[in-house]
Amino acid sequence: MSRALIPVAPVSSSTSEKTRRGRKKKESATDVTPQQPPFDIGQERALTIEQTAQYLGVGRPKVYDYLRDGLPSVKLSDGVRRVMLSSLIAWLKELETRGVV
Numbered sequence: 001m002s003r004a005l006i007p008v009a010p011v012s013s014s015t016s017e018k019t020r021r022g023r024k025k026k027e028s029a030t031d032v033t034p035q036q037p038p039f040d041i042g043q044e045r046a047l048t049i050e051q052t053a054q055y056l057g058v059g060r061p062k063v064y065d066y067l068r069d070g071l072p073s074v075k076l077s078d079g080v081r082r083v084m085l086s087s088l089i090a091w092l093k094e095l096e097t098r099g100v101v
Helices: 049-056 060-068 085-098
Strands: 083-085
Touching: 049 060, 049 083, 049 085, 060 083, 083 085
Parallel strands: none
Antiparallel strands: none
């Protein structure tokens, strides 16, 4: 039996060996671009549970605890729940004034 050779596209000479093996090159400090904050407080937004958890710095189960404890939210079709950013901020301020936070 003879084997048929399959032609392989040549690799560019500018591509390093590490890149071809799937390894990422380390980024230098000059390559880092500043990231914008995930939420603009001046703009009204409907946050998902995941986004709310990210905003608060907690996990999803804790957000559901907060919803049971009075965090205002809107239930849309098919059980989709959203938290309005302005309501979240107002709820946090209310907790702060009551001394809960």
